[in-house]
Amino acid sequence: MTNSRVLILGGTEFVGRAVVDEALARGHDVTVLNRGTRAPRNDVTTLLGDRTAPGGLDALRDGAWDRVIDTWSWAPRVVAESAAFLADRADRYVYVSSRSVYAAARAGDDESVALAEASADDDSFDDYARAKAGGELGATAGFGDRAVLLRPGLILGPYENIGRLPWWLSRIARGGEVVAPGPVDAGMQYIDARDLAGFALEADVTGPVNTVSERDATTLDDVLRACIAVTGADATLRWFSPEELAAAGAEPWTQLPLWLPPGEDYESLQQGDVSRAMGAGLSIRPLQETVDDTWEWLKSIGGVAPQRPDRPVIGLPAETERRLLES
């Protein structure tokens, strides 16, 4: 697909920004719609609108696009309205969903298992799984079998606005003994935002797609070692069992980002079947490149990662770390 017209709903923070950069690099004609809270770029057409406000899509009234890419993560109704508004003027609607939509996926499950209960006209977003599953319904209500529902798990790379890999990089850069959550050989699935962006722009696929790396191809140990390599820090990983971490009150995912102990959540988020994505050409760059580029970006912004205000604070409290390392 060359020189196609791409509309990105959002496009200025992390995944959306990566889609803009990849689209421009591939020669596409890029339009973004957002509220304009960041300075507009001069290499894209920026349209302004608040998608939650009446008339918020008015700026899109006249265009036509080959692909719409939507990174919305709040009330599903907003996705449904955008998809309905654009259904006659775009070929495909790519919604950046999440692996969190699954109600109870187990290791090896593909996209066909049951999803969280959701509704396309839901106006709330207090429950992330329901919000993303509702967003999928909204995209499909407008575009039917022309909707593409990307289900990434962990998304890493420069501009990450959750703060997971940035936290590990910052912690490891400080050196010394680092609490590493085991088991050391547990597989971890992830995707670089730039590879997700490339897939969103080019993949000839519709319907739901698990868009992360192959099961067990990467471990958290690989990630932490890549952090040590790029920072050049004098850091030593000290591995703790899930039981030791639970006893110390260390919270998975938020306090120890990227990590889930063995169990249902781990299987659902980090052991999914990705045959559909791989069959459609998903390719994920080497982990070290993702870690290196994230470190370069983090240094360039003074070492403090931005964190989305609507997501939990990331990182192990100093007191919990001290208790573990003194045990």
Ligand SMILES: NC(=O)c1ccc[n+]([C@@H]2O[C@H](COP(=O)([O-])OP(=O)(O)OC[C@H]3O[C@@H](n4cnc5c(N)ncnc54)[C@H](OP(=O)(O)O)[C@@H]3O)[C@@H](O)[C@H]2O)c1
């Ligand atoms: N991070 C992960 O590990 C992970 C994992 C799985 C799935 N996901 C999904 O990946 C996506 C990540 O999105 P992102 O934040 O990186 O996307 P993004 O497109 O880079 O940033 C969000 C955009 O939404 C715009 N926006 C916010 N409120 C708006 C409104 N009321 N009207 C119009 N535009 C509005 C913002 O611009 P303005 O503020 O200027 O309006 C911004 O451009 C989410 O859907 C998330 O659920 C993430």
